[in-house]
Amino acid sequence: MKNNATRNTILIAVAALLIGALLTGFVGFTAAPGMMMLEDESLYGFEETVAKFEEEVLAAGWSVAGIHDMQAILDGHGHDVMPIKIYELCSSRYSAEILYLDDERVVSPLMPCRVSIYEKSDGNTYIARMNSTLMAKPFGGVIDDVMQLAAAETEVIIDLLIK
Numbered sequence: 001m002k003n004n005a006t007r008n009t010i011l012i013a014v015a016a017l018l019i020g021a022l023l024t025g026f027v028g029f030t031a032a033p034g035m036m037m038l039e040d041e042s043l044y045g046f047e048e049t050v051a052k053f054e055e056e057v058l059a060a061g062w063s064v065a066g067i068h069d070m071q072a073i074l075d076g077h078g079h080d081v082m083p084i085k086i087y088e089l090c091s092s093r094y095s096a097e098i099l100y101l102d103d104e105r106v107v108s109p110l111m112p113c114r115v116s117i118y119e120k121s122d123g124n125t126y127i128a129r130m131n132s133t134l135m136a137k138p139f140g141g142v143i144d145d146v147m148q149l150a151a152a153e154t155e156v157i158i159d160l161l162i163k
Contacts, residue, residue: 035134040162042117042125046083049117049125049161056157057089065090065112084118094150097142104143110135113154127158 042049057064066088074081090112098104098111116128132154136147 036131037128038131039126039128040158042127042161043163044125044161046117046119046125049127050085052161053087053115053117053127053157056160057087060153060157061091062153062157063090063092064088082119082121084116087115087117088112089115089154091150091153094146097146101142104141107139107143107147113150115154115158127162129154129158 132151
């Protein structure tokens with residue numbers, strides 16, 4: 001009788017752990033996309049947000065490594081989309097720190113930092129970017145340290161423009 005009770009307790013514990021793991025995995029899978037990307041509404045219209053963003057990036061000592069005007073690019077292929085510009089931002093002090101060491105170069109596909117400014121059908125302008133703070137955590141070490149600093153500086157720039 002005692003063996004059956006122990007066995008049942010163990011089976012219940014294993015089943016509970018399995019169900020808990022499955023539920024955690026499901027919640028993580030459904031919530032992850034919303035956690036990986038950040039989106040905020042701008043205080044300004046599209047053109048003013050673009051102009052102010054570019055000014056603030058330069059004032060913060062960052063460089064604009066590239067601008068992709070996706071509306072214009074897609075228009076050239078016969079597609080009509082609302083205004084959207086994707087910025088590639090670079091801070092030499094952060095990028096050099098990551099690119100200097102061989103083991104850290106693996107994150108170079110995440111560089112430079114990208115920020116999108118776009119309009120939605122609600123007539124408002126939004127600023128979106130990767131949640132670098134969250135994305136850097138699994139790497140640890142130099143990558144995490146540097147990406148945390150870069151993300152914090154990028155957020156200071158964006159905070160000046162959002163509601």
